[in-house]
Amino acid sequence: MMNLLIGGISVVGFISLSAMFLIWLERKISAHIQNRMGPMICGWHGSLQSIADSLKLLLKENIVPSGADKLVWSLAPFFVTVPVVMAFLTVPFSKTLIVRDLNVGILYVASITSICVLGIFMAGWGSNNKYSLLGGMRSAAQIISYEVPLLLSIVLVVMEAGTLSMQGIVQAQEQGWYVLKPNLAFAFLIYLISSTAEVNRVPFDIPEAESELGAGYHTEYTGMKFAMFFVAEYTNLVVVSAIATTLFLGGWQGPLLPGLFWFLIKVYGLVCLSMWVRWTLPRVRMDQMMTFAWKVLTPLSILNLLVSGWWMVR
Amino acid sequence: MFRQIKVIYLGFISLLIGMRVTAQNFFAPAVTLDYPRKKKPMEHNFRGMVDLIPPDCVICYQCIKICPTAALFLSHTQKVEAEKKVKEITKFTFNAELCCFCGLCDEICPTDAIFMNKLYEVSAFSHDQILSIDLMNPNKYKHLDSNYSLDAEINDNKLRTVGIAPKPAPAAAAVAPAAGASPANPAAPAAPGPTTSTATETKPADGGPTTNPTTENKQPS
Numbered sequence A: 001m002m003n004l005l006i007g008g009i010s011v012v013g014f015i016s017l018s019a020m021f022l023i024w025l026e027r028k029i030s031a032h033i034q035n036r037m038g039p040m041i042c043g044w045h046g047s048l049q050s051i052a053d054s055l056k057l058l059l060k061e062n063i064v065p066s067g068a069d070k071l072v073w074s075l076a077p078f079f080v081t082v083p084v085v086m087a088f089l090t091v092p093f094s095k096t097l098i099v100r101d102l103n104v105g106i107l108y109v110a111s112i113t114s115i116c117v118l119g120i121f122m123a124g125w126g127s128n129n130k131y132s133l134l135g136g137m138r139s140a141a142q143i144i145s146y147e148v149p150l151l152l153s154i155v156l157v158v159m160e161a162g163t164l165s166m167q168g169i170v171q172a173q174e175q176g177w178y179v180l181k182p183n184l185a186f187a188f189l190i191y192l193i194s195s196t197a198e199v200n201r202v203p204f205d206i207p208e209a210e211s212e213l214g215a216g217y218h219t220e221y222t223g224m225k226f227a228m229f230f231v232a233e234y235t236n237l238v239v240v241s242a243i244a245t246t247l248f249l250g251g252w253q254g255p256l257l258p259g260l261f262w263f264l265i266k267v268y269g270l271v272c273l274s275m276w277v278r279w280t281l282p283r284v285r286m287d288q289m290m291t292f293a294w295k296v297l298t299p300l301s302i303l304n305l306l307v308s309g310w311w312m313v314r
Numbered sequence B: 001m002f003r004q005i006k007v008i009y010l011g012f013i014s015l016l017i018g019m020r021v022t023a024q025n026f027f028a029p030a031v032t033l034d035y036p037r038k039k040k041p042m043e044h045n046f047r048g049m050v051d052l053i054p055p056d057c058v059i060c061y062q063c064i065k066i067c068p069t070a071a072l073f074l075s076h077t078q079k080v081e082a083e084k085k086v087k088e089i090t091k092f093t094f095n096a097e098l099c100c101f102c103g104l105c106d107e108i109c110p111t112d113a114i115f116m117n118k119l120y121e122v123s124a125f126s127h128d129q130i131l132s133i134d135l136m137n138p139n140k141y142k143h144l145d146s147n148y149s150l151d152a153e154i155n156d157n158k159l160r161t162v163g164i165a166p167k168p169a170p171a172a173a174a175v176a177p178a179a180g181a182s183p184a185n186p187a188a189p190a191a192p193g194p195t196t197s198t199a200t201e202t203k204p205a206d207g208g209p210t211t212n213p214t215t216e217n218k219q220p221s
């Protein structure tokens, strides 16, 4: 019991720190890609900017829109934030550093992270704002569509490793990372694309498209509730990168350095890749995105699954 | 089917090309400045606020006459000192609100006493702080920019100002004949006075670089 409490508290601490760091990193990377400087005033190269911003958000007034469905509206941020925090409970940071190694770990993560879409839709519905509602609807459609290829690529890893436990999957990669095998490399590519859509990032950011919808489902939120959406967004990014690391890149395994370092290096490397893509690509259209999910990614991942299954039992 | 595969392939390739471009820009130097802390020096032909070197002014009222917006005000008294008439400025003010920054006062001044400095952060806290700026005061623009210094502006104006090329150009012209570059040599002794080649304002090749260009380049017609 005590163990679980300490683990939970440290996970929450890790999440807030990492979200702050990632917000700063994203601002810096985007600035340098656009030949700007980014935040420079607070701390060394603006490194304390996120702390200043969160202090500001803490002190802001909480404005409730007059036509809002109050209960749904105020519960939504929790429905978005809590599942991503809970997903961390089965992520293996190193050989021993894991809160609880469930024997259905990957299944648990996949199911708990899909609760997020409920929170997003609640936020869109409860705000009583057409832009929020559109954002919420788009988000529900998008996340449910991309869940299919995402899970199909995860199934391939489970078939290869023969276990659902996250530690078990990492240990199964002792001979070589899964991304080095051709069929799993293909699955990794599909996973990367669908996870970008899962966390609502460019080029699949149509639920919160700033130029069309204001900010989509979190248009009406202020202060701490808005900060919770923001933290959830960046933590979600870390979650999908951590799962990708665990499933395809050998988790915490690596020479010389301790496991925790290898894990963090890989996770933040994937996060940086996602930021790089974000500041390169424009946004896709809604119909293009749905076509891509149902007509391209899903058939390809099913084909991949069938071919690899045939190869395994042959 | 084949077309779709081609479209996906091309999309993937264009993603890689785009990522290469953004990566190149990521490592390229930033084009913006860390502004309030780092500042860019203004160009040599930048016209900032009107500034004055009080001892150089001969009280000829040329600047007052030419100013199209009547932004300048000048008055003086006459005294007799040791059997000589001496003029003394009693009031010389500048109204930054009326000024259109045309630079005519700078050009007309026979002694180059009035000039335009390189000040560009010119917002004041109150309206009447810029209505009547005392040009005789050496700290006249301290309330706009705390780093303002008259000596630095005068020095800057001597080195690089409207109509005069930046300092390195005459130095290069002086070095070129001494180095004995063969194509330049026959031309140099054949041009003793102001010729057509030196008539353009921005090339003070054999005139002193600190004199006023409007009085210097009188073309022989």
Ligand code: SF4
Binding pocket: B050, B066, B067, B068, B069, B070, B071, B072, B098, B099, B100, B101, B102, B103, B104, B105, B106
């Ligand atoms: S710059 Fe032009 S408008 Fe301004 S004081 Fe000089 S002559 Fe007058």
Ligand code: SF4
Binding pocket: B056, B057, B058, B059, B060, B061, B062, B063, B064, B074, B108, B109, B110, B111, B112, B113, B114
């Ligand atoms: S033109 Fe020059 S010398 Fe003449 S009054 Fe104006 S500042 Fe003085």
